[in-house]
Amino acid sequence: MENQHETLFTGFDFYDCDMHFSDKQKALRQEVRDFVDIEVLPKINPYWERAEFPWEIARKMVDLPIIGGVLFEHGAASLDFVEMGLVMYELGKGDGSISTFYGVHSGLAMGSIGLLGDEEQKARWLPAMVKLEKIGAFALTEPDVGSNAAQVKTRARKDGDGYILNGAKRWIGNASIADVLIIWARDETSGDFGGYVIENPKDTEGVAIKDIWGKIGKRAVLNADIKLDEVYVPAENKLTHVNRFRDMARVLGLGRYGVAWEAAGVAAGAFELALKYSKEREQFGKPIAGFQLIQHKLVEMATEVTLMQTLCLQLSHLLNSGRISEGTLSMAKYNNARKARYVTQLARECLGGNGIVIDNHIARLMLDAEIIYTYEGTNEVNLLLVGRELTGLNAFV
Secondary structure, eight states, rough: OOOHHTTTTOOOOOGGGGGGOOOOHHHHHHHHHHIIIIIIITTHHHHHHTTTOOOOHHGGGGTTTTTTOOOOOOTTOOOOOHHHHHHHHHHHHOOOHHHHHHIIIIIIHHHHHHHOOHHHHHHHHHHHHTTSOOOOOOOBTTTSSSSOOOOOOEEEETTTTEEEEEEEEEEEEEGGOOOOEEEEEETTEEEEEEEEEESGGGGGGGGEEEOOOOOOSSSSSOEEEEEEEEEEEGGGOTTTTOOOOOHHHEEEEEEHHHHHHHHHHHHHHHHHHHHHHHHHEEETTTGGGSHHHHHHHHHHHHHHHHHHHHHHHOOOOOOOTOOHHHHHHHHHHHHHHHHHHHHHHHHHHGGGGGSGGGGSSSHHHHHHHHTTSSSSSSSHHHHHHHHHHHHHHHOOO
């Protein structure tokens, strides 16, 4: 317990989850934690306030052995699932925009190519993406299709030696900076579901990308509307090993796993900051941490963060042993996303008026938690996925 006190502000771990991590896993976590402390926290706030993508931070992520996540070919990081979770946790503690950029590029985009592409496709795109020479984006959500993602309206039409895409996408992370843009669409003849890779989308005829402004959270990562008007994609750019939505759902499942860890990280980051502040801030002649109402908030936060950590740890073991299900992944996202909202709001309260300025980081994390509540499946959808697995009855309408 003595060591725990020494690391309380930078690595809260009340139930000693560390005992389950290998030296290699701990070393990677520390490397990412140092990156957040040196490169993210001192620099992110102005980018967040301006809603500007922080290239100076993002480019330096290439020096971390994390790009490509659990992929192991073509220079990818070859992380195990615990390591992948710890990376998302530590990035989330620092900033949700940075963790989202990483999750979209390394998880959704590279994951789609690595899991669903053939050998030629992987060899063509992954090496440059590992080096961040090419940035990836994953375009599934549409203006009229969110939670019912399997019903995408974007269509692909076979045309000679390629395909013609028509449709629209919305809320697509990294889209306006992407060099490799994966469009999910249905074949207008067969109805098959497919992933179509547009290279250099900004220079591709018929592709219009417009960033979405006015977001209240994750402001330093760019999300965009995309319009596709008779866009030609060569046949070799259609991902080979996907014909059904369920094929692509493997990628979404891994994304949901990462977001569960990210939500725990966002909550832990806000709690650690609030704990430190409460022990240093004095009112009525003593630190505010000595007052019962503040201790109540601190214990509430500590308990929820501990539950989120232990849930993520067990989830990683289930994933490593191949015993995962849609319901277990959805339960983790459902629980951690709503608890991240609660914890970050309590952390904000501990700082009083100081909690509403981003200089103290908690306000930024609190608003980032709002975004986590909705993406990678709204919490309502994740709840119903768990309910379907528990009861065998589909409550979706």
